[in-house]
Amino acid sequence: MGKQRTAIVTGGASGIGRAVAEALALYGYAVVVADVDADQGQGVANAIGGQFVCADLSNRQQCRQVVDSTLAQFGSVDVLVNNAGFQHISPIESFPEEIWERMLSVMLTAPFLLIRYVWPYLKTQGWGRIINVSSIHGQVASPFKAGYISAKHGLIGLTRAAALEGGPYGITVNAICPAYVRTPLVENQIHAQAEARGISPEAVVEDVMLEPAAIKRLIEPQEIGSLVVYLCSDAAASITGAALNLDLGWTAR
Ligand SMILES: NC(=O)c1ccc[n+]([C@@H]2O[C@H](COP(=O)([O-])OP(=O)(O)OC[C@H]3O[C@@H](n4cnc5c(N)ncnc54)[C@H](O)[C@@H]3O)[C@@H](O)[C@H]2O)c1
Structure with missing residues (x-):
């Protein structure tokens, strides 16, 4: 790599985003960690010698601010990893409407806005990489996750549309679709799923999370970092418009 490249990682304060930020920093990137969690986000940025931008990505102005501060600090942007997200488990009939809206806002609208804001810079320099962290729930559904599944399916559509437009300009756009990864998001979900299904937390892991998998284990966040x-x-x-499954064989049958 000649000139040092700059990468924005949303949701970089925790879990997958943190592992992605660490992997890119190790590979020589200047990394901007964008997250609503100021304490953890600043901690990750300090640990990897990167920059932290505090932003609630459900807010359009704050999405803009992430890109503006990156440009102010580093003068360019080369990679965007749309990773921030959260889960909510609830049957459709009682699914809180404001949570549905927030899920689409953070996990679908924010990636669109950030892509839109970095696009002119990637296009001008003739090189760019956009990686959207979708989910295996962007490919298939499970009950009680209507908001999450809708946002993650939409994110794959956005990935494909942007890939077609980016092709002539050296911009690749891909989605990563993991099954269950060992992060706080999954740890919290085990109990919520146990309640929604009326089963024990152990049964959630064995019979729900790992049941469709050929390889019976959780994925480590570093595996996503390496793929990024x-x-x-x-x-x-040559890889663009792809939705790459890291699903332990979930969708093989
Ligand atoms: N853990 C899994 O099993 C798994 C599987 C497939 C996909 N994913 C996806 O990977 C991504 C990361 O998940 P994770 O498991 O690392 O979760 P995590 O909870 O460990 O980290 C998510 C991060 O996103 C940040 N975030 C949430 N809302 C935000 C907002 N409004 N503005 C800015 N930052 C916000 C959080 O503060 C947190 O730091 C998510 O998009 C998730 O849907 C996770």
Whole structure:
């Protein structure tokens, strides 16, 4: 790599985003961690020698601010990893309407806005990598996750549309679709799922989370970090518009 490249990682304060930020920093990127969690976000940025921008991505102005501060600090942006997200478990009939709206806002509208704001810079420099962290629930559904599944399916559509427009400008756009990854999001979900289904937390892991998988284990966040680094490399220059499953064989049947 010649000039140091700059990467924005949303939701970089925790879990997958943190592992992605660490992997990109190790690979030589200047990393901007954008997150609503100021304490943890600043901590990650300090640990990797990156920058932290505090932003609630459900807010359009704050999405804009993430890109503006990156440009002010580093003068360019090369990679955008749309990763921030959260889960809510509830049957449709009682699914809180404001949570539905927030889910679509953080996990679908914010990626669109951030792509829109970085696009002119990627286009001008003739190189860019956009990686959207969708989910295996962007490919298939499970009960009690209507908001999450709708946002993650939509994010794959956005990925494909942007890939077609980015092709002529050296911009690749891909989605990553993991099954269950060992992060706080999943730890919290085990209890919520146990309540929604009326089963024990152990049964949630064995019979729900790992039941469809050929490989019976949780994915480690570093596995996603490695895939992001690969997608940013020249070796992955032909991969665009893809929705790459890290699903332990979930969708093989
Ligand atoms: N853990 C899994 O099993 C799994 C599987 C597939 C996809 N994913 C996706 O991976 C992404 C990261 O998940 P994780 O498991 O690392 O979760 P996590 O809870 O550990 O981290 C999510 C991060 O997003 C941030 N965030 C949430 N709302 C935000 C907002 N409004 N503005 C800014 N930041 C916000 C949180 O503060 C947190 O730091 C999510 O999009 C999630 O849907 C996770």
